[in-house]
Amino acid sequence: MDSKNMGFNTKLVHAGDFEDAFGSAVVPIYQTSTFAFKDAAHGARLFAGEEKGYIYTRIGNPTIEALENKLAALENGFGGVAFASGMAAVSTVYFSFLQQGDHMVSTAAVYGPSRGLMENVLHNLGVESTYINTSDLDLIEKSIKPNTKMLYLETPANPTISLTDIKAASEIAHKHGIVVVVDNTFSSPYLQKPLDLGADIVLHSLTKFINGHADIVGGAVITKTEKDYKKVRKTMTYLGGNMDPHQAYMVIRGVKTLSLRIERATENAKKIAEYLENHPKVAWVKYPGLKSHPQHELAKKQMKDFGTMISFELKGGHEAGVILMNNVKVALLAVSLGGVESLIQHPASMTHAGVPKEKREEAGISDGLVRYSVGIEDVEDLINDLDQALAKI
Ligand code: LCS
Numbered sequence: 001m002d003s004k005n006m007g008f009n010t011k012l013v014h015a016g017d018f019e020d021a022f023g024s025a026v027v028p029i030y031q032t033s034t035f036a037f038k039d040a041a042h043g044a045r046l047f048a049g050e051e052k053g054y055i056y057t058r059i060g061n062p063t064i065e066a067l068e069n070k071l072a073a074l075e076n077g078f079g080g081v082a083f084a085s086g087m088a089a090v091s092t093v094y095f096s097f098l099q100q101g102d103h104m105v106s107t108a109a110v111y112g113p114s115r116g117l118m119e120n121v122l123h124n125l126g127v128e129s130t131y132i133n134t135s136d137l138d139l140i141e142k143s144i145k146p147n148t149k150m151l152y153l154e155t156p157a158n159p160t161i162s163l164t165d166i167k168a169a170s171e172i173a174h175k176h177g178i179v180v181v182v183d184n185t186f187s188s189p190y191l192q193k194p195l196d197l198g199a200d201i202v203l204h205s206l207t208k209f210i211n212g213h214a215d216i217v218g219g220a221v222i223t224k225t226e227k228d229y230k231k232v233r234k235t236m237t238y239l240g241g242n243m244d245p246h247q248a249y250m251v252i253r254g255v256k257t258l259s260l261r262i263e264r265a266t267e268n269a270k271k272i273a274e275y276l277e278n279h280p281k282v283a284w285v286k287y288p289g290l291k292s293h294p295q296h297e298l299a300k301k302q303m304k305d306f307g308t309m310i311s312f313e314l315k316g317g318h319e320a321g322v323i324l325m326n327n328v329k330v331a332l333l334a335v336s337l338g339g340v341e342s343l344i345q346h347p348a349s350m351t352h353a354g355v356p357k358e359k360r361e362e363a364g365i366s367d368g369l370v371r372y373s374v375g376i377e378d379v380e381d382l383i384n385d386l387d388q389a390l391a392k393i
Contacts, residue, residue, distance in 0.1 A: 003073040008190070013256050016070030018062070027066040029249045033057050059237050063245040067252050068220070071210070074189040074255075075202050077222035079229035081236050082248060086185065086205025088241025089219030090114050093203055094150075096228075096235040097179050100126035102149040107134040107164060108363035109157035110183065111205075112352040115359075131363065134164040135295065141172050148176065153199075154183040155192075155302075159347040159371040160364040161286040161311050163295040166302060170198030179228075185209070188338070190262045191303045195224045201232075208338030209308075211254040212261050216247050261340060261376055265308040268382060269374040273310050275383050281320065281390050283368075285312040308374040309337060311347075317368035320393045321346060324370065327389035330381050337373035342382055344372050 003015035020028055035054040037043035045051040054060055068080035083089040094117065098104060104118065108131040118129050130143045134153055151173040155164040170180045181201040182194035188209035194202045204210055206218035219241075223229040236242060266289075273287035285292070288299035289306030299306055314320035324344075325333050331342035335351050345351060348367045352360055357367075374382070 003069070006073070008074070009259050011070065011073045012258055015073035016066040016068070016252070018066060027063055027249065027252050029245050030057075030062045031245050032061075057245065058240060058242045061245050061248075063252075064243050064248040067243070067248040070252065070255065071189075071204075071220050072222050075184075075195055075222040076193055077195050077202065077224055078226050079233075080220055080222045081229070081232050082206070082243035082251075083219035083221070083236065083241045084243055084247070085217045085241070086111075086203070086207055086219035087113055087117070088236075088239070089203045089205070089221050090183070091117055092232060092236050092239055092241055093181055093201060093221055094118065094122055094127075095239060096231045097150050097181075097201075098122065098127045099149075101147055103128040103130070103145050103147045104150040104152055105130050105132060105134075105140060105143045105148055105178075106150075106152040107154045107157050107162075108132055108359070109160040109162060109365060110152070110154045111158045111185075112347075112354045114152075114154070114183065116354045131359070133162070133364075134169060135162050137165060137168050137172060140169055144172075144176050144178065148178055150181060151178050152181045152183070154186070156186045156288060156307065156309060158186060159309075159311050159351065159369060161186075161288065161293075161309055162364065163288060163298050163302065165298055166192075166194050166197040166199055170200075174198070185338070186309055187303060187307060188258060188262065190258050191305055191307055195222070197302065200224050201228060206251050207336060209258065209262060210338075211251045212258065212339055213250075213254050214336060214339035214341060216250045216254075218243055218247050218251055262305070262308065264376045265340075265374050266305050268376070268379040269308045269310060270306065271379050272372070272374055272382060272386070275386065276310070276312050279390060281314055281316065281393055283313045283315045285310060287311075310372045310374065311369050312372070313366060313368040313370065314390075314393065316393055318346075318348070321368055321370045323393045324386075324389045327392045328385050329388075330377060330385040331372070331375075337371075339373070340376045342373060342375035342377060344370060347371055 072080040
């Protein structure tokens with residue numbers, strides 16, 4: 001069956017699969033660095049692109065390609081490129097679409113290293129950037145300069161859980177001929193499909209929801225057009241951030257249950273967000289499913305459901321947050337997110353420690369902000385866990 005005719009859950013299980021000589025039920029791991037040519041002419045034809053086939057695993061590999069085709073199907077894109085990590089995907093996107101003298105406008109509350117790479121590496125190569133609150137569409141328009149070539153959005157953003165209207169932001173960017181990139185890590189294609197909303201490029205840390213089991217690191221880029229796909233693939237083969245076949249096998253296995261995991265964890269997250277919002281020691285909670293979230297209406301329009309990521313601050317600020325993090329027993333005190341296990345962490349000293357304090361504050365990442373990635377455990381256990389830890393404050 002052509003994956004274009006499959007529903008989302010059928011794609012999760014079957015898209016990208018191919019038949020092998022033995023009828024394997026799952027995509028086999030082609031753990032090889034290189035592929036033998038039938039003869040010299042065959043090798044030459046493959047290199048010339050005159051015949052489809054495999055040459056060398058950095059360039060392409062059947063197991064990796066099966067994952068890339070599945071991800072492209074899930075995001076309704078033309079093609080996908082898989083990477084060793086989410087950061088390899090981010091860096092390849094920057095290097096594919098930005099040159100010396102170009103300017104990028106980006107969500108200020110992005111994953112810390114996505115900003116660090118831009119400000120500490122790309123700036124040295126003559127690329128400029130402006131980090132803004134992309135929830136404010138007028139500010140996007142005002143930040144565009146004649147040399148702006150990329151609008152880079154993260155929605156929901158890491159770790160403020162602020163949303164950007166992908167459709168409206170893409171319309172603004174496209175008026176100026178600017179490529180729109182969306183880091184869809186916090187939603188996954190189950191909750192949000194940026195290409196359908198008008199974006200040109202989607203990227204993921206597969207480490208999170210898509211693999212879902214906290215046992216590999218990986219990344220992916222999915223493009224809307226063949227032209228952009230070719231550009232990203234070429235840059236990936238130059239930079240060498242390719243995925244490994246075993247990693248691809250793990251992600252293919254993990255992603256099959258994406259809907260089931262997110263549905264369950266989202267139900268838990270809704271209850272935990274409400275519990276936290278009603279707790280006397282909690283100053284504020286940011287969760288798209290709460291009516292108090294400033295973009296609750298946009299979340300209903302843009303996302304299938306509200307997701308599993310919550311950020312909040314305690315009335316006792318950072319110190320109270322430390323007591324909470326040191327006392328939870330079911331949730332792990334760990335960075336990363338989107339796995340079956342609940343994780344709690346402190347962005348200012350952990351994931352966003354590399355972003356200077358004044359820039360963090362400008363982006364809404366206060367020192368007291370705690371981020372909670374809700375897993376699929378029993379919600380009663382998770383709430384009791386928070387309850388006993390909050391009682392220690
Ligand atoms: N984009 C987002 C939104 C992320 O959250 C991360 C990692 C990346 C890209 C980079 O992906 P990686 O190379 O780690 O696969 N976010 C992390 C976080 O919030 N905690 O630990 C890692």
